[in-house]
Amino acid sequence: GAVVSQHPSWVICKSGTSVKIECRSLDFQATTMFWYRQFPKQSLMLMATSNEGSKATYEQGVEKDKFLINHASLTLSTLTVTSAHPEDSSFYICSVSGRRYEQYFGPGTRLTVT
Amino acid sequence: GENVEQHPSTLSVQEGDSAVIKCTYSDSASNYFPWYKQELGKGPQLIIDIRSNVGEKKDQRIAVTLNKTAKHFSLHITETQPEDSAVYFCAASTDSGGSNYKLTFGKGTLLTVNP
Numbered sequence: 001g002a003v004v005s006q007h008p009s010w011v012i013c014k015s016g017t018s019v020k021i022e023c024r025s026l027d028f029q030a031t032t033m034f035w036y037r038q039f040p041k042q043s044l045m046l047m048a049t050s051n052e053g054s055k056a057t058y059e060q061g062v063e064k065d066k067f068l069i070n071h072a073s074l075t076l077s078t079l080t081v082t083s084a085h086p087e088d089s090s091f092y093i094c095s096v097s098g099r100r101y102e103q104y105f106g107p108g109t110r111l112t113v114t
Numbered sequence: 115g116e117n118v119e120q121h122p123s124t125l126s127v128q129e130g131d132s133a134v135i136k137c138t139y140s141d142s143a144s145n146y147f148p149w150y151k152q153e154l155g156k157g158p159q160l161i162i163d164i165r166s167n168v169g170e171k172k173d174q175r176i177a178v179t180l181n182k183t184a185k186h187f188s189l190h191i192t193e194t195q196p197e198d199s200a201v202y203f204c205a206a207s208t209d210s211g212g213s214n215y216k217l218t219f220g221k222g223t224l225l226t227v228n229p
Contacts, residue, residue: 001160042222046217097215101207102160108156
């Protein structure tokens with residue numbers, strides 16, 4: 001499967017600031033990347049789907065102006081949490097998909113907003 | 115949209131025993147069913163998957179079965195080991211249009227293998 005990295009693995013920020021999370025596909029050209037959010041002891045919730053070179057498609061209930069996604073190349077997608085608040089604290093995970101079915105996940109980024 | 119139910123939510127077995135986790139899905143159009151293992155603080159790892167044109171798939175100690183008529187699929191782990199302890203998620207893939215296939219996840223099963 002694909003090898004996916006995320007950076008940073010853990011970040012603490014103050015309320016009202018913005019945080020950028022990077023997702024890289026290290027050995028695979030990912031035409032599609034997905035961003036998920038996972039709260040403690042809960043399942044993964046899809047936030048958005050991004051295709052290289054086009055705008056992301058957000059799931060219902062996800063604020064596109066708050067969670068900015070940029071998929072500028074076949075190996076890099078970024079998620080920016082703007083004006084973060086404590087309720088945005090969560091585990092953010094990206095996945096890559098090059099073929100029609102399989103998704104391979106990154107190690108996740110733990111965001112804590114104080 | 116798709117809805118995936120997963121049972122049980124927790125499962126405790128003795129080392130060497132078998133473990134079975136079951137999932138049901140609602141959308142008959144779903145045609146891809148992966149299973150993921152997630153260890154604490156890490157991202158999910160794809161351990162096995164099955165497509166709707168196959169009824170069973172096995173990979174060493176892990177097997178998955180699919181019943182399309184009943185819309186359920188199961189994960190079977192034999193000869194469990196302590197390192198199998200983790201949260202396991204089932205998922206179903208629904209064609210969301212174009213070339214994107216979204217995964218809908220079950221709520222997860224915390225498997226504990228006692229030595």
